[in-house]
Amino acid sequence: MPRDVHSDGGQEVSVPSAQRTVHVFSADRSLGIDAMPSLSSVRVFVEKGHVIGVEGSIAGTEDEPFAAGEVPASAEDRLENDAPIRLVRHVLGEVVLTPAFVDAHVHLELSQWNAPPAAPGESFSEWVRRVIAFRQSEAYDRRTAIAAGIAECLASGTVAVEDIAQPGTTGADYGTTVQQGRCERNAAFDDTPAVDVTAYFEIIDPAGDRISQWATAAEAFIDDCRRHGVQPGLSPHAPYTVPFAVLQKVMDLACQKGVSVxxxxxxxxxxxxxxxxxxxxxxxxxxxxxxxxxSLWPPEVTMRDYLRELARAPAARIIHGRYLRDAELRFLAERSDRMTLVVCPLTHEQFGREAYPRTFAQLPNVAVGSDSLASSPALRVSASLERLGAWGWAAGKRLWAIGTGQTLDRGPTFPAVGANADFLAWRIDGEGVGLSADADTWYDAILDRGELQAVYRRGRRIFPRGKHT
Ligand SMILES: [Zn+2]
Incomplete structure (x- = not known):
């Protein structure tokens, strides 16, 4: 129930007697990512989609209690502003709670790809030709494909995606999801996407002779996304389709509109x-x-200039980056507050590409992307993390930090107070892990053999669908 709000000389004042509704999720265990310890017998308090309190015993100790934020024990308790509360209890039982996944690079419009994926040895330009042909075929239906892609993402625990949007895509294209194999308007989510979406408008202008066309379309796209609860951005596609002089124009627009790239x-x-x-x-x-x-390719322009230009945006994702050299990686690392390297391990292996040099594993600002079903077998962050783990980039907590958006400046992470209540419930044989095992061991075990039971976004169960639990 919303808090009553009255207007007082233009300032909103909440009325203390208004009732608050707080959802309480209890489970065997929760795993922290950052400073948050792992807790056993955990209870997480959620109001309006955000964690307001958490309590439990610090795992691995002799029942050392932990509590943070507001932790009302019963409906008789009063929260800080003395408002009566309505507690809604969700007993999740023998599950482990973790933060939900964030997929930092997808092309949802290719989610109905019906041809063999990229193959080792297939040249990149040959594969690009196949993608273009698919987009022109009768099988291509962008809105249905986006819905199918979102459905696949959320079924594997992803609650936020960063998508590359083709010109012609609208904010409303993201407001659908697939249920029982059918594509429907997503009425349950107030016509907004079932997952958090950042949509980057793709710009391709190799000859630099279409600037006013794409600039007009991009501005309309940005406004349209904002009306539909989609975070807009711009995607200058790649250097061979966006020469440096064109990139400068894209970045001018990104800065002017305050969007990421x-x-x-x-x-x-x-x-x-x-x-x-x-x-x-x-x-x-x-x-x-x-x-x-x-004239668009002045001889003095280098990879470093591309990076420097991209660094002007409020936030920049550098996709793939396999051939960045050490000095360029240092440039990225020094700007980890707003630049992130997004690696797509499944695509990388699908093409049979050369392994990344060891230096990449030291980068602090790495995220993973599933890319598209035209180049990757699944839109599944856990599969990307498994590959990154096998490459020796990270393990345990650090690996999950990469997969849950820690490097993407998304604020505190579940179950920390103030975080979005975006979380996953996993079933796993605790005896097999060792109940006093540390978070690293638990995280590795979940990737190895955890069974995903449910996906929550803002405290609402979004997968599997059905009665709210
Ligand atoms: Zn891509």
Whole structure:
């Protein structure tokens, strides 16, 4: 029930006697990510989708109690402002609660891909041709594909996605989900997406002769997304489709509109060659198509200039980045407050690409993306984390921090007070882990053999669907 609000000379004042509704989730255990300890016999208090309090015993101790925030024991208790409260109890039982996943790079519009995915040895340009052909085929239906992609994401515990949106996509395209195989308006979520969506409007302008067209379309997209509860952004596609002079225009618009950016950068050796020497397959491709414009490629512009330009945005995602060199990685690391490298391990392996150098594992600002079903077998963050773990980049807590948006500046993480109540309930054989095991051991065990029971976003169960639990 919403708190009564009265207007008093233009200032809103909450009335203390108004009733508050607080949801209490109890479970065997919760795992923290940052400073939050792991708790046994945990109770998490949620109001209006946010954690307001948490209590339990610090796991691995002799019942050492832990409590933070507001933790009312019963309806007779009063919270800080002395308001009567209505406690709604959710007994989740023998499950382990973890923060929910964040997928930092997807192309949801390709979620109905019906051809073989990328194959090792298939050239990147050949694969791009297949994607373009698919978009022009009868099987391609953007809105249905986006809905199917969102459904797949949330079924595997993802509550936030960062999507690359083709021109023509609207904010309303994200307000649907798939239920029992059918695509429906998502009425249960007030016409807003079932997961948090950041949608980056894709810009492709290799000859730099379409600036006013994409700028107008991008501005309309930004306004439309904001009306539909979608966070807008801009995606200058990649250096071979967005020369430096065009990127500068994109960044001017991003800064003016206050939106973040996502760019595929340093994905292939051919692209790195284009930037370093203005030669190679991408130069030939652009020339073949009559799109090579010498004036857009001043000889002094390097990969570092692309990074410096992207750093102007409020936040920037660098997608793939495999051919970034050490100095460029340092540039990224020094700007971890607003720049993030997004790695897509499933796509990387699908193409059979060269392994990342060891230095990448030291980067503090890494996130993972599932990419698209045209290049990856699943839209599943846990699968990406398993691969990243197998590459030796991280394990335990650190690996989950990468998969749950810790590097994406999303504020506190569940179950910390103030965090969004976005969490997952896992069933796992606790005896097999060892009840006093540390969080690292638990996290690794969940990735290895945990069974996902339920997905909660803002304190509401969004998967599996059915009666609210
Ligand atoms: Zn991509």
């Amino acid at each position: 996502a760019m595929h950068l340093a994905e292939t050796a051919a692209e790195a060659e284009l930037l370093a020497q203005r030669t190679g397959p991408f130069r030939r491709l652009l020339e073949e198509r009559g799109l090579w414009n010498e």
